[in-house]
Amino acid sequence: MRLNSYDDFSPLKEVILGSAVNYVERIHDLSFDMFISDNLTGARGYYASITDWYDGSSRAKRNEPHRLALKKRFLDELIEDIEGMAEVLESLSIKVLRPMSLDPRPKDVATPAWSAPITPPLNVRDNTLILGDEIIETPPTLRARYFETHFLKPIFMEYFTQGARWTTMPRPMMTDASFDPRNIDNAAPNIEVPLDPQASPYDVGPEIMIDGANCLRLGRDLIVNISNANHALACDWLERHLDGRFRVHRMHKLTQSHIDSVVIPLRPGTLLVRSEKVMEFLPEQLRRWDVIVSPVPDVSDYPQYDNDDPIPASPYIDLNLLSIDENTVLVNDACKTLIQVLEENRFTVVPLRHRHRRLFGGGFHCFTLDTVRTGGAEDYLS
Template sequence: MRLNSYDDFTPLKEVILGSATDYAQRLRDLSFDMFISDNLTGARGYYPSITDWRPSADRDHRNEPAKLALKERFLDELVEDIEGLGTQIAQLGVTVHRPMALPPSLGEVTAPGWSAPVTPPLNVRDNTLILGDEIIETPPTLRARYFETQFLKPIFMNYFDQGARWTTMPRPMMTDSSFDPDNLPNAAPNIEAPQDPQASPYDVGVEIMIDGANCLRLGRDLIVNISNANHALACDWLERHLQGRFRVHRMHRLTQSHIDSVVIPLRPGTLLIRSERVLDFLPEKLRSWDTIVSPTPEIHDYPQYEDGNPIPASPYIDLNLLSIDENTVLVNDACKTLIHTLEQHHFTVVPVRHRHRRLFGGGFHCFTLDTVRTGAAENYL
């Protein structure tokens, strides 16, 4: 089919599902530390800040990369759960596309000013934004994911051959100076500021950086969460590029980055939200929609890990669900209360296993990139 995706809830026909195969290690560097702090204004979450996670001897060197080995058993279970997700989506009549395999011997990618291990294309929602008939590769916010969309190129090329537009936003140099150093007054709380950023001959100042998961797609309307100068520059670019085709709405400081575990449109007129406080940040016309408030997760709802490694994802990661249509949603089978809540609102819930969602940072929405839905450029707002 031709590329066509304007929203997250009309009937899903084709989707890209990410892969965790050969995800051997995680790079802890400045870009990672600034990215994963928990989000919603006024809430610290269930764990300490990223600064507190680091051993005391390392806290004065927070920008220096550190590689975190990932346990093989957890990786095997993650791969098993993703394959199960793909099977379930296909059984619902959706065509599932998969990325190219990551060669185990690929090693590091080196760019001017930094290097990082190549990570597999797991959370494919982040580095690509599908708007109608256009693929937009977004400028990465994590160095280790700089070339992640390369593993999606055969799929993108197929859609291009069928008439899709295909655009790549400006690629950042991603030196320490690329990241907004003054974001604390303007950012959602708990975001980390660069500590002693190092000068580089490749510095160009604060750059355009944003993830597709910062955005909420509603037909002709695109809502963009802005928490720092990097996001604001990216929104400038989107406004100019999409002028006359989409309306871009700026939403300030709802979270430090992604919003797909905070506000989720389930159908026209209905939102699933993390808490009532979310409404204060939404565009005015969206505040009038019906809302389903998520039950509060408890710490014992999740696997506990012994080694004290950072747990990137919010405790609300299970709101990161995937809609098959306006009545059918895929939800983590561990979330009994959320499933019951959605069923009370007359949704058909398909439970799917996903064990290590907080450790690896991703849910069903993160793992998927919907490329064909039946929806059009509607005026939902």
């Protein structure tokens, strides 16, 4: 089919599902520490702060890259759960496309300014934004994911040959000076201030950086969460690039970055939100929609890990559900209270196992990139 995806809730026909194959290690560097944070109050105490992932002697060197091997058992279970997701999607008559797998031989991505281990294309939602018939590769916010969209190129090329537009936003240098830390005091209260950002001959100052998961797609409207200068520059680019085709709305400081575990449009006129506070940040037109407030997650809903296993994702990660259509949603089978709330609001819930969503920092929406839905450039905000 031809590329066509304007929203997150009209009937889904084709989707890219990520891969965790050969996911060996992750890196903690300045880009990781600037990215990871729980957002909005109410979820503190579920996991340690970033500083707890370093012992006292290494804390002073926190900005230096620190590699952490992933435990094979958790990775094997993650892969098993993803394959189960592929089977369920196909059983719902959805075409599932898969990216190229990461080569098993360890490799790093390197630029003139830094190097990092390559990570596989797991959370494919993050570095690509699909707007109608256009693929937009977004400028990465994590160094280890700099070339992640390369694993999707065979799929993108096929859509391109069928008539899709294909654009890549400017690629950042990503030196320490590229990241704007000013969100520390307003959007992300538990994020870590860089202790000693290092100067580089490649510094250009704050750069265009944003993830596709910062954005909420509603037909002809695009709502963009902005919490720092990097996001604001990216929104400038999107406004100029999309002028005349989409209306871009700025939403300030809702979260530190991604919004797809905070506000989820389930159908026209209905939102699922993390808390009622979310509504204060939304465009005025969305505040008139019906709201389903998520139950507060119970820590017992999640696997518990040893202290040396960093937990990047918020305990609200299970709001990161995938809509099959305006009445059907894919939800983690461990989240019983959320399933009950959705069913009480007349949604058909397809429960699906995903054990290590907090450990690997992604839910069903993160793992997927919907490329064909039946919806069009509707005006949902008038």
